[in-house]
Amino acid sequence: MSAVQETVTEAPAVEAVPKRAMTLGAGSSLVMLALLILVPLFVKNFIIFQLTMLLIYGLAVLALNILTGGSGQFSLGQSAFYAVGAYTSAILIEHVGMNYALTLPIAGVVCFGFGFLFGQPALRLSGVYLALATFALATAMPQLLKLGVFETWTGGVQGLVVTKPDAPFGLPMSQDMWLYYFTLVITVAIYIFSVNLLKSRSGRAFMAIRDNEIAASAMGIDVALYKTLAFGVSAGITGVAGGLGAIAVQFVAPDGYTITLAISLFLGMVVGGVGWLPGSIVGSAFIIFVPNIAEGISKGLSGAVFGVLLFLIIFLVPHGARQIAMIAQQLLGKLKKS
Amino acid sequence: MTAMLNIRSLNAYYGQVQALHGLEFALNEGSVTTLLGANGAGKTTTLRAICNMVRTTGAIEFDGALLSGRSTENIVRLGIAHVPQGRGTFTTLTVEENLQLGAITRRDKAGVVSDIERMYAHFPVLKQRYTQQAGTLSGGEQQMLAVARALMLRPRLMLLDEPSFGLAPLIVRDLFKILGKINREEKVTILVVEQNAQLALEIADQAYVIETGRIVMSGNAAEIANNEDVRKSYLGY
Amino acid sequence: MELFTNQILAGISTGAIYACMALAVVMIYQAIEHLNFAQGEMAMFSTFISWQLMQWGVPYWAAFVLTLGISFAGGIAIERLLFKPLAKAPILTNVAGFIALYAILNSFAGLIWDFTIKQYPTPFGSSPFLGSQLISTHQAGMIGVTVLLLVLLYLFFQFTRVGLAMRAAASVPESARLVGINTSWMIALGWGMAAAIGSIAGMMIAPVVFLEPNMMLGVLIYGFAAAVLGGLTSPFGAVIGGFLVGIFENLAGTYIPGVGNELKLPIALALIITVLVVKPAGLFGRPIVKRV
Numbered sequence: 001m002s003a004v005q006e007t008v009t010e011a012p013a014v015e016a017v018p019k020r021a022m023t024l025g026a027g028s029s030l031v032m033l034a035l036l037i038l039v040p041l042f043v044k045n046f047i048i049f050q051l052t053m054l055l056i057y058g059l060a061v062l063a064l065n066i067l068t069g070g071s072g073q074f075s076l077g078q079s080a081f082y083a084v085g086a087y088t089s090a091i092l093i094e095h096v097g098m099n100y101a102l103t104l105p106i107a108g109v110v111c112f113g114f115g116f117l118f119g120q121p122a123l124r125l126s127g128v129y130l131a132l133a134t135f136a137l138a139t140a141m142p143q144l145l146k147l148g149v150f151e152t153w154t155g156g157v158q159g160l161v162v163t164k165p166d167a168p169f170g171l172p173m174s175q176d177m178w179l180y181y182f183t184l185v186i187t188v189a190i191y192i193f194s195v196n197l198l199k200s201r202s203g204r205a206f207m208a209i210r211d212n213e214i215a216a217s218a219m220g221i222d223v224a225l226y227k228t229l230a231f232g233v234s235a236g237i238t239g240v241a242g243g244l245g246a247i248a249v250q251f252v253a254p255d256g257y258t259i260t261l262a263i264s265l266f267l268g269m270v271v272g273g274v275g276w277l278p279g280s281i282v283g284s285a286f287i288i289f290v291p292n293i294a295e296g297i298s299k300g301l302s303g304a305v306f307g308v309l310l311f312l313i314i315f316l317v318p319h320g321a322r323q324i325a326m327i328a329q330q331l332l333g334k335l336k337k338s
Numbered sequence: 339m340t341a342m343l344n345i346r347s348l349n350a351y352y353g354q355v356q357a358l359h360g361l362e363f364a365l366n367e368g369s370v371t372t373l374l375g376a377n378g379a380g381k382t383t384t385l386r387a388i389c390n391m392v393r394t395t396g397a398i399e400f401d402g403a404l405l406s407g408r409s410t411e412n413i414v415r416l417g418i419a420h421v422p423q424g425r426g427t428f429t430t431l432t433v434e435e436n437l438q439l440g441a442i443t444r445r446d447k448a449g450v451v452s453d454i455e456r457m458y459a460h461f462p463v464l465k466q467r468y469t470q471q472a473g474t475l476s477g478g479e480q481q482m483l484a485v486a487r488a489l490m491l492r493p494r495l496m497l498l499d500e501p502s503f504g505l506a507p508l509i510v511r512d513l514f515k516i517l518g519k520i521n522r523e524e525k526v527t528i529l530v531v532e533q534n535a536q537l538a539l540e541i542a543d544q545a546y547v548i549e550t551g552r553i554v555m556s557g558n559a560a561e562i563a564n565n566e567d568v569r570k571s572y573l574g575y
Numbered sequence: 576m577e578l579f580t581n582q583i584l585a586g587i588s589t590g591a592i593y594a595c596m597a598l599a600v601v602m603i604y605q606a607i608e609h610l611n612f613a614q615g616e617m618a619m620f621s622t623f624i625s626w627q628l629m630q631w632g633v634p635y636w637a638a639f640v641l642t643l644g645i646s647f648a649g650g651i652a653i654e655r656l657l658f659k660p661l662a663k664a665p666i667l668t669n670v671a672g673f674i675a676l677y678a679i680l681n682s683f684a685g686l687i688w689d690f691t692i693k694q695y696p697t698p699f700g701s702s703p704f705l706g707s708q709l710i711s712t713h714q715a716g717m718i719g720v721t722v723l724l725l726v727l728l729y730l731f732f733q734f735t736r737v738g739l740a741m742r743a744a745a746s747v748p749e750s751a752r753l754v755g756i757n758t759s760w761m762i763a764l765g766w767g768m769a770a771a772i773g774s775i776a777g778m779m780i781a782p783v784v785f786l787e788p789n790m791m792l793g794v795l796i797y798g799f800a801a802a803v804l805g806g807l808t809s810p811f812g813a814v815i816g817g818f819l820v821g822i823f824e825n826l827a828g829t830y831i832p833g834v835g836n837e838l839k840l841p842i843a844l845a846l847i848i849t850v851l852v853v854k855p856a857g858l859f860g861r862p863i864v865k866r867v
Binding site for chain 1: 677
């Protein structure tokens, strides 16, 4: 009997999310896509810029979601991967003179490698230890970027200014609008890739590891490989997001990538619902617009608002936006019947 | 003899799974009672239910007072000592600290000190190792320690969960001899759950047989020991 | 040679602070098996409280003791209100809770006392200690306070009923309940003590790093490194780890070229990862066995 008791009370790393519950249906996906295509046509440039950031942070949150929701590993260090991606793009554009679009895959690959390597030691760690190692990584990253040795490339504390690209082929649209659609295409492509990844053999392996690592290895899954792979993929996508972010903001500097960013991304994942990929965009909206409003009220308030909301979510809607979406769906169903 | 512990229509649940179905039995003050049954029959669950370590419905009365709604530690404070399966040794603490912990709810310092000496008299091996980390003791020694720790509470009722588990037969004999002695000399009522039915029936006055969460047979120990079905199923002859 | 001794002594004095932080982290880890990522912010907040008390005219040592009490009560309140309900929640939820607490404390400290850097007094002065150029009186004071704290904690855990009960609850919670210990309150007590110990670390280090909402981030990372090095399951190890990390940090900064103050955090990161990979249980910890 005691064996039963233990398995019941032992807290899992992450609550298991069934695969089907991780994505949206075809109908809702198309509506969402149409909205994302049409909205920028009717708003001002500054809002278009914010929508671009929405997509970029959405990607970063999605990446964390694959890692945590998919394979059950924690990371409080996503800001580090984001920073590496941003700097890769910025350096390639400004020092090498490379086309901005080409820098993104390179940023992705560099971060994949970085994540994969960081995942090697992280492999042996689980739960709190992994959270700890990544937390330390995130706090150390700004100092690494400031290092004098790299200053000729990174610009040290000053950072680098990145030129914003014009729309190609003489297309009649503003820089902001072009960058938005450029980002949208990449975001949709990565989203489709992620959905398919989780549906694939690898995705099943991730989830098996998430739900029970020992059982997964007993089933013949190469736990080490898939755990580092998840880390690599997550870091790679975050790197692409970082690169896009550098281009959109036109600037990179060490203090833009502190632990606060890592916390924001983590919060975005929890708000969107751990393991629910479409929730990433909801989480992203949250981490972009809430601080704007909070800082408008008082400087330094956003952290408190974040913290309080995070507690409310944990206690009231532990599944985040997914839970709210499900409740809304049920309500709609009831309305239709009556 | 009055019933010290009275259990009526007790159900117990692990999550959605129901492990006990309307259990009814009573323990007489000063008696030794044994609960027999196969693996997974619900013996351990019954002991855990008494200490409110699983979710239950129904009534458990100790000295006429209901135990439901009380926390485990408050139930223990009433004088119910539970020796859990696997012995529950505080492995990182010393043998003597383990004994002190048994009496942690008591306020009479002098009594505790003399009781520790008494335990060393019962179990001389513990005295030899009193400064040692309890995790370094052998299985048998840890079981002695667990019983001694439970006695440090000066309990009125002692619940023992498979005390023979994983021990060499000779040690088991010793242990049961000591349990019998404790019952007679210290007037401690004992409820013991055992897979080793033969031994348990030797020291018990009263026995219950439990199957898939229900009491299927009860009577005095001698009767049960002579029962044809019990002999076939649990005694193996 | 004098430089070497100097650096060792300086390492021991900052190591004392890391030891306190590590001890605070380990106390909570022992109680609930989670790392308190907000430990540094709790310490920072406590330090601000003591600063505020002094601004109101309370003398140093009175403010010190008051802050200990307030932090102790605050730690218990945080556990009862926010983390007790999460006891059975997945690890992720708990991590989110700590992160939330981190953000709230950091933000509120900034809102209440703003983000400018403040001077923080030392009761020991900063003249050379006993006329020696090797160590200042404040550094000596930091070591003294930490050693006193450690001795008191040792006596508490070894020779009091509550100390024994707390150790039992951390060792095998279920057995602790079966001998009548209210393990839930032992956890709360652990939180209270961790908060108080952290506040000492904050008040001792504040004269060195200056008082501001982000002052404890680096200290916390070193505290984590110390706790991991010593073993998260061993309070004794955490203390030793603290001193070792402090000495290591100073020597690396002095003797490895290119490693200055600007590499403080990456060194801690490297240390954490190395220890976790080479010896995950730390120097004095128990290996962690996972049951299926």
